[in-house]
Structures are given as structure tokens and as C-alpha cells.
Amino acid sequence: MGPPLDVTEHGAATPVVLAVVALVVFLLHGVVLIGSGAATRVHATTAAECAALAGAQELANGGTTRDAERAARQLADENGATVQRIAVDGSRVDVSVSIGSEPNLASARAAAIVDELS
Numbered sequence: 001m002g003p004p005l006d007v008t009e010h011g012a013a014t015p016v017v018l019a020v021v022a023l024v025v026f027l028l029h030g031v032v033l034i035g036s037g038a039a040t041r042v043h044a045t046t047a048a049e050c051a052a053l054a055g056a057q058e059l060a061n062g063g064t065t066r067d068a069e070r071a072a073r074q075l076a077d078e079n080g081a082t083v084q085r086i087a088v089d090g091s092r093v094d095v096s097v098s099i100g101s102e103p104n105l106a107s108a109r110a111a112a113i114v115d116e117l118s
Contacts, residue, residue, distance in 0.1 A: 041108070044099040047081035048110035055086070055093035056112035068093055091115075 055072035063071070065088040072095050076083045081097035088094075091114035 040100045043079070044081060044097055044108040045110070047076050047079035047099060048095050048097045048108040049112075050079060051076040051081070051083070051086075051095040051097065052093045052110040052112040055088065055095065056091070056114050059088070059091055059093065060114045 051072040054075040055068035058068040058071040059065075068088050069086045072086050072093060073083050076095065076097050081099050083095065083097055085096040086094070092111055093113075094109070094111045096109045
């Protein structure tokens with residue numbers, strides 16, 4: 001048998017264990033926020049690219065600038081994005097969108113060009 005336990009040391013590990021658990025929870029929260037922000041940025045990029053392609057497809061099908069803008073807005077909306085800017089210049093459709101809110105606000109910009117096949 002070992003030496004008798006000192007009664008004043010009972011529960012001395014509890015504050016250390018609580019501190020370690022709090023640190024782990026804090027670090028996991030940070031990892032989740034970083035992952036969520038990255039996913040939101042990817043979502044915004046995808047929405048911008050799809051919207052620009054939808055506008056360019058509309059132009060390729062003989063649509064007007066207004067048709068291209070409408071198609072781009074509709075697809076951005078279907079992807080949960082808020083259109084910040086759409087510019088149609090000839091055969092180029094440039095779309096900027098944002099998704100989310102602070103602290104996970106993400107924005108992206110994409111362009112698509114209708115290439116005339118010879």
C-alpha cells in the first residue's frame with residue numbers, strides 16, 4: 001500500500017480537466033468557423049460561375065442583354081446568392097455575387113464569353 005492520501009488534494013485535477021475541455025471546445029469552434037467560411041466562399045464562386053455561364057448561354061442562343069441579365073440573376077438566386085453586379089459587354093457576361101452574412105459573408109466574381117465557332 002502507498003502512503004495515505006491527503007484529504008486536501010481531492011478534486012485537484014478538476015480545474016485542469018475543465019481548462020483542457022474548454023480549450024478543446026474553443027479550438028473546435030475555430031475549426032468549424034474556418035471550414036464554414038471556406039465552404040461559403042466555394043458556394044459563392046460556384047454561384048457566380050453558373051450565373052455568368054447562364055447569361056452567356058442566353059447570348060449564344062440569340063438572347064438580348066436583358067435576357068442574359070435575367071438568366072444570370074435567376075440562376076444566382078436559385079443558388080442562394082445575391083447578385084451585386086451584372087455587366088454584359090458584347091459577348092462577355094461578368095457577374096459578382098455574395099452569399100451569407102457576417103461573419104461568413106463571401107463574394108465572388110466570374111465571367112463567361114461566348115466564343116463564335118468558325
